[in-house]
Amino acid sequence: MLSNNNVLVLLSGGIDSTVALWKMKEQGYNLYTITFNYFKRFSKEIECCSQISKLAGTIEHKIINLDFLSEFEDEIYSSSSSLYKKNNIIPPNYISFRNLIFYSLAAWYAETHGIEIIVGGHNKNDINYFPDTSINFFEDLTKLFNFSTYTSNKIQYDIFMPLHKLTKTQVLEEAIRLKIPLDLTWSCEKQENFACGLCRSCTLRLTSFKKINMIDPIQYDD
Numbered sequence: 001m002l003s004n005n006n007v008l009v010l011l012s013g014g015i016d017s018t019v020a021l022w023k024m025k026e027q028g029y030n031l032y033t034i035t036f037n038y039f040k041r042f043s044k045e046i047e048c049c050s051q052i053s054k055l056a057g058t059i060e061h062k063i064i065n066l067d068f069l070s071e072f073e074d075e076i077y078s079s080s081s082s083l084y085k086k087n088n089i090i091p092p093n094y095i096s097f098r099n100l101i102f103y104s105l106a107a108w109y110a111e112t113h114g115i116e117i118i119v120g121g122h123n124k125n126d127i128n129y130f131p132d133t134s135i136n137f138f139e140d141l142t143k144l145f146n147f148s149t150y151t152s153n154k155i156q157y158d159i160f161m162p163l164h165k166l167t168k169t170q171v172l173e174e175a176i177r178l179k180i181p182l183d184l185t186w187s188c189e190k191q192e193n194f195a196c197g198l199c200r201s202c203t204l205r206l207t208s209f210k211k212i213n214m215i216d217p218i219q220y221d222d
């Protein structure tokens, strides 16, 4: 499936995207990473992404500043939201078409740097939760990239999801197998310095550690 030796990994600083990066590293690819700094994200996340990229030996870690999209943030939709009225199971952290925006910017970077493979760390749980992480979404987006870029008459672009069959816990097991320094990853969406231990990302993370009987090496609020 993979045809080119350069890969671009979308890196958020969490465990999933870090495992996706390390899996590409394990296979000997030339690594590039891209991180999106969007509204209300913590500088801690960006720092983690930089440290992880450095440790993985990436050729370049590109940070894209999306501050101008001040409407573009993780939200919990209130019951008065028009979006909520259409579907009462809108999950926290949902942002409409987030991945169309992120992967379009990744495609720009990939094409301008001669990279054919774009890698995302969406796991099996995400795919059930967010419609724009589904296999259908990425298959169709791959087709779009392959007829809408200047170089696509010569290059076969591929969007690759190495974790799409793994649960969050299986991703953590993979992180341990790959000897990833998990203390460098960051998941909390509510605060930095110390993780809150209560938000959706912290809860998922702590549940996975508990399932494999391990202590999370990052610091949490007491």
Ligand SMILES: [Zn+2]
Pocket (backbone or CB within 6 Å): 187, 188, 189, 190, 191, 195, 196, 197, 198, 199, 200, 201, 202, 203
């Ligand atoms: Zn948290």
